[in-house]
Amino acid sequence: MTMNNVETSIGSERGRGRPPKIRSSEVYGRAEHWRGVLAQVWDRLWPLLSNARSEGEVTNAFQDGASPYDSYFVPGLAALTLQVLRESTLPKRAQPLQRFLADSLAGVGVVTPRRSRDICAQERAKRASVNRILRYEFYVECSCGYCGRSKNHACPKCGAEILFPVSIGSFMS
Ligand SMILES: [Zn+2]
Known part of the structure; x- marks a missing residue:
């Protein structure tokens, strides 16, 4: 170069x-x-x-x-x-x-x-x-009735996945 x-x-x-x-x-x-x-x-x-x-x-x-x-x-x-x-x-x-x-x-x-x-x-x-975030979850309110922390970015009760906005989803994937 x-x-x-x-x-x-x-x-x-x-x-x-x-x-x-x-x-x-x-x-x-x-x-x-x-x-x-x-x-x-x-x-x-x-x-x-x-x-x-x-x-x-x-x-x-x-x-x-x-x-x-x-x-x-x-x-x-x-x-x-x-x-x-x-x-x-x-x-x-x-x-x-x-x-x-x-x-x-x-x-x-x-x-x-x-x-x-x-x-x-x-x-x-x-x-x-530097410490790094190894895993993150969200507090979710699902239509199945579950309220609480997500598991692997999905509802732990029924498995419904969190749908990220496209702009965030491409960044997070
Ligand atoms: Zn659910």
């Missing part, structure tokens, strides 16, 4: 303070996506990428080893990739390395690889700590 594709938030949106250059959720989302991509092509990609010593060789490695996903990474992020591969903290094992690469590159150079990894770690921690 090219730098032109990077979505950045508009300065005045947040009111005060220095606007973030890139959305954390966007960086994290891209990192997760790219981690999956890297895992999928890793056996082809890594033998080539681990021997790449220039931007051109990084580009070739992705084009030969990561197609059809190579354009996510090169040529736009070839220089950044080379920089990340030279970091002293580069993991050795495949899975941590895939995550390291994905997290580092997901900031697409708008932020440093280090900052990009920090953003991903923060977003990961945030998501892990």
